[in-house]
Amino acid sequence: MTTSELPRTATAAVDGGVSAILDAIIALERLTASLAASRAVAIDELRRLILTAAERDAQGGRSGGWDTAVTARRVAATELAAALRVSESAAQSLLDESAALTTTLPGTHAALREGALSYAHTVAIVDEARNLPPSSHDEFEKTLLPESTTRTAAGLRQRARIVRERLHPDSIDERCRDARERRDVRLEPARDGMAWLTAYLPAENAIAAYRRVSEIASSLGGSGDAEQRDDRTLAQRRADVMTDLLHDGIVSGSGAGRGVRAQVLVTVPALTLLDRGAAPVSPVPPATLEGYGPISADVARRLAAHAPSFTRLLTHPETGAVLSVGRDRYAVPRDLRLWLRIRDETCRFPGCGRSAASADVDHTVDWQHSGATRHDNLAHLCEAHHRLKHQTAWLVHQAGGGVLEWTAPSGRQYRTDPATRLAC
Template sequence: MIDALELAETAVAACFDAATWAATEHDLVAALDATHRLEQRLAAVKLTLVRELDGRGTATAQGASSTAVWLRDRLRLGVGAARRLVELAAVLDAAPAGVRDALTDGLVNVEQVRVIAETVGTVHTVAGAQAADKAVGVLVDWAAQFDATLLRKLGSRILDHVAPEVADAAAQVALQAEESRAVRDRHVTVSEQPDGRLRLTGTLDTEAAALLRAVIDPLTAPAGPDDTRTPGQRRHDALADVCRLALRAGELPEHGGDTTQLVVTTSYDVLRQHLDAGTLDTGGHLIPEAVRRLACDASILPAILGGTGQVLDVGRQRRLITGPLRRALVLRDRGCAFPGCDRPPRWCDAHHLLHWTDGGPTSLDNAVLLCGHHHRHIHHSDWVVQLGGDGRPEFRPPAWLDPDQLPRRNHYHRRR
């Protein structure tokens, strides 16, 4: 085996020196197809080796806690990729011979193998070995045309083709099996980065996915023609808005005896003079502009320290816009007051027109409702917010946008 693999490695290495620019389009496509088949065959060999090593206990014999951990160190993989190798090796080992042969022949890829094996297993349970054998052939044929996602959808009705007499009953079994897989595989990983940011990865089950889409999708639309955020940035900001709403709702469980809250620590002089940064209770750091913006939100408590580190104020909750004052603000603005924004009150922060750190009072005539996006925008742009003669908020655009700087208002909420 080693000799054969070394010969294959030499042959593949020689392909790097091939003059692809001189090849015809037909030959390039044929080479791509051959490369893909070879990749699947190598995957089959690799998974077979992983399964054998796992079965022998090689990893634990060499001091590793598991085969996945051993593969991570041996092959310099991420731990998630290493675990996936072990899982796929087990799936391939348990798969019908026809599925293993299809992978070895380069007819299917490893993701399709997982789908076929799980689908065939369900068919075998419901309709018996003969129907399962038929299902292998049908699914392998479909795999030549469809990727793993579509193959799984088609496989949900495989019994219509191989055992129609039990198809309806089996559809319910398959649905339950899919639900079980979704529950088993659900996870969210939160990885802290060196600079204090977090990387989120994971897989949601069907119900949680629907919940997330229901709350995220309405918040990910561009805020207007001037919104230059990428779709990924809009999803990030939407998730932050959802978290702010959860904090504001006041229904989260207690954490360490206190209600759930975010604490930002900074010095009073820093906050006043726009110098240096604030520190989150998680250890991350924020620029002063972000600290001042967060100080507008009653759900996020600023811990203000004097020159000797003495705590001068933690939250000043009585000075924040909560309770009856917020309800009055909601009745007046009805949602985000920025021109053209349709965000409802529950997605909005109460923003001080004159920052409370600059002596601004906490009162109805010194406050305005702003959604998370426009709250950030106001704190980082030249827009000026003021109250008009009728006591309603209006926004004066920067000179580069409107040389006359005529005040603008949100008319969306007035229409309802």
């Protein structure tokens, strides 16, 4: 064999193996798509059964006060979320997608069942078909499905937006006004002491905010002089500018006005403050930031020493039990409410991650039913799940130590543990 023949022979061998593996991957993707189509049928059957049960309860005078459709929607979403261990919003998306596939988008459902569409492609079609009148669905599918075999899911979604715009009976001005009502800001913890802060805004506001941050960040680059040069990247300066604006309302040297600094809770073990952090095998983290989780000892010491708006909580270095709640902040909440906020950290409904800081403190056994205002009869529930507890057949029981045991309308049981174990 000559030297010139080696690459061709090796390439042929590799290509044969790669081709076989790619065929197997494609077959598995088709199987996954087919299973997703079957899952959609099962999920929609769950929705129908729960709706039937809610209608029967309403006819029998056993309604909790909500509209039948609202009760069925909330019960179905919470049942599915708890069973699959996903967020309630993710469960609601599965319910909505499954209903659309089995009722209004039969062509898309058939393509998914045959493996011609991935579930990501399917979701792109379902999302963009949302709010289109049923009379437009047939043309919408006929236009998009042939193109789905040559486009990525992102590319198909972009094409679907164009088709949707052509078929939608409402003007884009009306839809923009409706969309503005859903504006929001969200926090998502990331790795290594970082987090994502995202905002869903009207496009012109988002662009204006981004441009302002970018312009300020660019102006901080400095000159070529080594003493004045800012060695941060533009991306880093953008992040720092936005942080300064949101925290203080000012950017150093910019002359912008001062705002209001937010208040947060940071739990700091005593030895962390002494620069004698817990041993590597200790289950207790160096410190914990409310709404995020573990942070480094250096950050915890800096916050405890220099940030007057932080509540400093001293904990036992081995068990993590709170030893003391500092009273060095203005307008300190009542002791019990703060104690519960530290214990719970989030809404205590299964799978919910909404912050306890903005949630209700609920009597597990209702006050009117002789429930006491005690730590072992109180827990944080966000407004949505607080109402769910009182309007549906979801039940909750305090099992001791801050543990809540929930029973779903289906009879399934779920347990939620406190974020922090506190000594009573």
